[in-house]
Amino acid sequence: MGRPATLSRERIVEAAVALVTRDGAEHLTVRSLGDALGCDPSALYRHFRNVEDLHRAVGDHFLSDVDIVPHPREGWRAAVRRLCVGLRAAQLRQPRLAALVHAAPTRLGNELAFTEALLRELRRGGFRAPAAVKAYHSLIELTVGSAAIDAAMAALAPDDRSAEYRRWREDYAALDAQQFPTVRGVATHLYRGTADERFEDALDLMLTGLVARR
């Protein structure tokens, strides 16, 4: 019944993923996606309520390459670490997209699979249900949150990015020594290294706290 559909949610998401992979998420617009699919932009609204709905679907798709299968002989702490690092990597692989999706859990397939994996490791680590959920919230808050704020920088070309970090350091180093003595004193250490290193540092801190609390 009705005209046969040439489009579908799957085809659209597939094309969107290809477009984002090729041109970057900032070029994912209703019009460009329509062009890529060879159809009118407005046709997309037959399959998605609005762009946010589309973004969620595309965002979840990118979580598919997080390694969530349990590794043998891996302790819970290492497993939790691996999961969070993997989630962050997947989010930052499409930085601009992550910034659009991070607002709320999509509660779609790939994200649910990740949630299941993380919570299972925490239960395996000896946390009871309420404590495991608390730990889950903390880890997600840090992992997704830091990905959200690092997304903009991750979108830059490596050269531009380190140039930007350098500029920040210079700004801090040029501060008035009377007013900001501490910042000035540590200016050379600020925003050195990569954002990934800073994240893993924070993650290890939190994991240490988790071990201590357990």
Add this chain to the structure above:
Amino acid sequence: MGRPATLSRERIVEAAVALVTRDGAEHLTVRSLGDALGCDPSALYRHFRNVEDLHRAVGDHFLSDVDIVPHPREGWRAAVRRLCVGLRAAQLRQPRLAALVHAAPTRLGNELAFTEALLRELRRGGFRAPAAVKAYHSLIELTVGSAAIDAAMAALAPDDRSAEYRRWREDYAALDAQQFPTVRGVATHLYRGTADERFEDALDLMLTGLVARR
């Protein structure tokens, strides 16, 4: 020399803050701000390079009410906690705005004052420069990051927000028990309580980790 300026960065920021406070940050546009100031929208470009520049200035202004003066007889851990909780509160007071600013440090007055205060407490806690900066990065990553992802929810009315959380719980509870046993088992605990509580929980975890590492 030249035509006398009726506008200034200060006047513009002031009007922008008023506009954001009244209508919400989503209504902060070049045009609406021009209306509020009784001038042509394009006049703003004489004082700000682009909207992002403007957003940074407005965002920094909202950090002015973070309590950064040292409290007597307060340990470094309590002080660090207070600073981070205060920063988050200030960011979430204008949620939509926080989402626009979180990308990079503004390196403007209020933010610098906060950075100075936080680093000073860490130094006071016995951390040497590199370790203090590492701790600073971790705390900022968590605090600003979690504020970024909580911003969207914080923008909702309290009733809508708890309704949304309830819907998430129901979604998790309705999952297939075969495929997602762990998530389903802890579904009633997920996203209970407030986002503030979850943040403070994560913060305490990180502080515990910091104490252990020191």
Add this chain to the structure above:
DNA sequence: CCAGTTCGTCAACATCGTTGACAAACAGCG
């Protein structure tokens, strides 16, 4: 073969940030 339904097309709307040409309003100088 007609009626009903689905789905892509088309044109339009409102809104956004941003730019370049122009004119008003001043300071300094001969």
Add this chain to the structure above:
DNA sequence: CGCTGTTTGTCAACGATGTTGACGAACTGG
């Protein structure tokens, strides 16, 4: 006083965004 140069706000326009409503093509069930 008048000219020059500079600053600064105005105006009109551009291109891009998401979104909607009317239309017609293409199918299915009766």
